[in-house]
Amino acid sequence: MDYGKMKLDEMKKGYQYDKGQDAYICNHCGQVFHAGQVFQMEGGFFLAEPAVMKHISQTHGGNLTQLLGSESKYNTLTPNQKDLFAMFYSKMPDKDMAKKLHVTEATIRRQRFTFREKAKQAKFYLAMYELAFENEPTASEQMIPIHNHAVCVDDRYLITESEKQYIIETFFSSTQPLVLKSFSSKEKKKVVILGKIAEQFEPGKKYSEQEVNEILKPIYADYMTIRRYLISYGFMERTRDGREYWLTN
Numbered sequence: 001m002d003y004g005k006m007k008l009d010e011m012k013k014g015y016q017y018d019k020g021q022d023a024y025i026c027n028h029c030g031q032v033f034h035a036g037q038v039f040q041m042e043g044g045f046f047l048a049e050p051a052v053m054k055h056i057s058q059t060h061g062g063n064l065t066q067l068l069g070s071e072s073k074y075n076t077l078t079p080n081q082k083d084l085f086a087m088f089y090s091k092m093p094d095k096d097m098a099k100k101l102h103v104t105e106a107t108i109r110r111q112r113f114t115f116r117e118k119a120k121q122a123k124f125y126l127a128m129y130e131l132a133f134e135n136e137p138t139a140s141e142q143m144i145p146i147h148n149h150a151v152c153v154d155d156r157y158l159i160t161e162s163e164k165q166y167i168i169e170t171f172f173s174s175t176q177p178l179v180l181k182s183f184s185s186k187e188k189k190k191v192v193i194l195g196k197i198a199e200q201f202e203p204g205k206k207y208s209e210q211e212v213n214e215i216l217k218p219i220y221a222d223y224m225t226i227r228r229y230l231i232s233y234g235f236m237e238r239t240r241d242g243r244e245y246w247l248t249n
Helices: 009-014 048-060 065-071 079-087 094-101 105-132 162-172 187-198 209-216 225-231
Strands: 014-018 023-026 032-034 039-041 044-046 174-177 177-179 235-237 246-247
Touching: 009 014, 014 048, 023 079, 023 174, 023 225, 032 048, 039 048, 048 065, 065 079, 079 094, 079 105, 094 105, 162 174, 162 187, 174 187, 174 246, 177 187, 187 225, 209 225, 209 246
Parallel strands: none
Antiparallel strands: 014 023, 023 032, 039 044, 174 177, 235 246
């Protein structure tokens, strides 16, 4: 899941509303809850939005749990800070937190103060950022988002939307169905090509190696090279034994 593209309230809630589908979508697994449908959960019946909230609590252990455990490049908290956030969220008394962490209550209060000050700093920065970038560049000149599990983030990921479209038009002979003419040796072009190919896989779905190969073979003859680069560039992950593959969140 690309947290960099989400609005703050969507990140906090753990789900997004998709106007085109008229549905609520879980940030963590992509499950869709269409408005107007009734969902049976825990012996009760829920409309779409309450259902996605219940789903996040039941299936994912709550939104904060998922955010704290996320491998997103934006999650820069230390393990100790993550533990503190979880305990603050649980409303654990300061004395119990101090005992559990083998520190003084004063240390816990100091950490709470530090978190609060960092939040104020972040809000101040966000206000300045939004003022500075109110007049964004045209859509074609906007930078495409960097996927969460990008490896060695550098200039290869500085790609505008117009550059992306040019690379796709140049290297793919067809997009419906997707057919790759040649696989570039240039890093920036590899990123775009692999990103386009990764779109052929469903988020949250597990694939066997054979299923991955069946999807890649019609796209490019040297499908094993594409499969390898999808892993090494962080677009997909696989189990150590190579039996299961999936898109990175």
